[in-house]
Amino acid sequence: MQQRRSEKWRKYPSDVLPVFVAEMDTVLAEPIRAALASAVEFSDSGYAARDALPDAYAAFAHRRWGWRPDPESIALMPDVARAVRTAIGLVSEPGDAVVINPPVYPPFFEWLSILRRTLVTVPLRAGRLDLDGLEAAFAAGARVYLLCNPQNPTGTVHTRDELAAVAALASRYGVRVVSDEIHAPLTFDSATFTPYLSVDARGFAAVSTSKAWNLAGLKAAMLVAGGDSVPLLERVDEDAMSSTGILGVIGSVAALESGEDWLDALRAELDANRRALGEALAPLGVGYAAPDATYLAWLDFRPLGLGDEPASVLLERGKIALMRGLDFGPEGAGFARFNFATSPDVMAEAVSRIASAL
Structure with missing residues (x-):
C-alpha cells in the first residue's frame, strides 16, 4: 500500500500506520x-x-x-x-x-x-x-x-x-x-x-x-x-x-x-471488520459503538486519561495516526476517529499499536 501516492500514505513517515483519512485499502472494482x-x-x-x-x-x-x-x-x-x-x-x-x-x-x-x-x-x-x-x-x-x-x-x-x-x-x-x-x-x-x-x-x-x-x-x-x-x-x-x-x-x-456486487462484497468485509474491532478494543477499555454505516469508528478514550487529544498521544507513543476528535468540534474532546477499511492483519496491527501506546 505504501506504493500509493495518496495523502493517506504520504502525510506521515513510513513507520507510522495511517488509519485516519477516509480512504480504503482496497483494489478498484x-x-x-x-x-x-x-x-x-x-x-x-x-x-x-x-x-x-x-x-x-x-x-x-x-x-x-x-x-x-x-x-x-x-x-x-x-x-x-x-x-x-x-x-x-x-x-x-x-x-x-x-x-x-x-x-x-x-x-x-x-x-x-x-x-x-x-x-x-x-x-x-x-x-x-x-x-x-x-x-x-x-x-x-x-x-x-x-x-x-x-x-x-x-x-x-x-x-x-x-x-x-x-x-x-x-x-x-x-x-x-x-x-x-x-x-x-x-x-x-x-x-x-x-x-x-x-x-x-x-x-x-x-x-x-x-x-x-x-x-x-x-x-x-x-x-x-x-x-x-x-x-x-x-x-x-x-x-x-x-x-x-x-x-x-x-x-x-x-x-x-x-459495481453493486463488488459493493456488497465490500460491505460484508467491512461488517466483519467493525465487529472484530469491537472485540479487540473491549479489553483495552476503549469506548466503541459499532457504526450502522461508513468504515469509520468513533473511539472514546476518555476513560483512559489521555486528555482531550488522544490521537496525538497514540501517534507519539504507538506510531499510529488516527484523526483528531477535536477536529469534529468541541464535542470530540477525548475521542479519535479510526478507519477500519483495511485488511484484518493491518487492523490487528493497528489495535496492537493502540494497546502498546496505552
Whole structure:
C-alpha cells in the first residue's frame, strides 16, 4: 500500500500506520478498472459531459432505496464539498445562520467559513438528532440545516421518522435542508438508509461514488435537488459543473451500473471488520459503538486519561495516526476517529499499536 501516492500514505513517515483519512485499502472494482483503462486507451480525457451519470444514479437509488430522483434534477459537481457549498449558496446569503450537528465532518466548519455563514451548532444527543434543539435553532432564524446522513464520524443512520420530523420542522420555519449523503451506499444491514429528498421536496442532497468505491481522487459528485428546488439549479455556476473530472464521471457510471456486487462484497468485509474491532478494543477499555454505516469508528478514550487529544498521544507513543476528535468540534474532546477499511492483519496491527501506546 505504501506504493500509493495518496495523502493517506504520504502525510506521515513510513513507520507510522495511517488509519485516519477516509480512504480504503482496497483494489478498484473490475468494472471501474476496465472503464478507466478504456478511457485512457482512447485518450478520452477532455471535459466531462452530463452523459449517463444522473441516469445511472437515479437507477441505482431506485434499486437500493426504492427512491428514483428525476435525472433532470441532478447537476454534476467535482466533489461533495462543492455540491454542499453550491446548495447553501442557492438558498442563503452571507451572514445567514446554518445549523450543523457536531461531532461532525470537519470540513463543515471550513465550508461555512468560506461562505461567510453564521455557524449554529445543535450537538447530537446520545448519538441521535436533537429534534428539540433543531426546532429552537430553526425558530431563532436559521436559514439552512446542513445534515450529515449517514453521520460522520459516528456512523449513525438517521431513521425515516427522524428525517420526517426534520422535514416538518424545516417546512414550519422556512429552513432548507442540505443533506450530505456520501456514505449512504455503505449502510450495513443493521440499519435502513432513507434518502432525505424522499421525505422533503424542498431540500438538496450531495452524493458521490467516491467513498463507497474509493474514487475520491477522480473528482465527480452530484447535487440533487428536491422537486420544489429544481428551478434553483438554473443559478448554479457553470464553473462548478465544468470542474467535474471526466474520469470521475466514467468511473462513477461504471460503479453505479456494474459495481453493486463488488459493493456488497465490500460491505460484508467491512461488517466483519467493525465487529472484530469491537472485540479487540473491549479489553483495552476503549469506548466503541459499532457504526450502522461508513468504515469509520468513533473511539472514546476518555476513560483512559489521555486528555482531550488522544490521537496525538497514540501517534507519539504507538506510531499510529488516527484523526483528531477535536477536529469534529468541541464535542470530540477525548475521542479519535479510526478507519477500519483495511485488511484484518493491518487492523490487528493497528489495535496492537493502540494497546502498546496505552
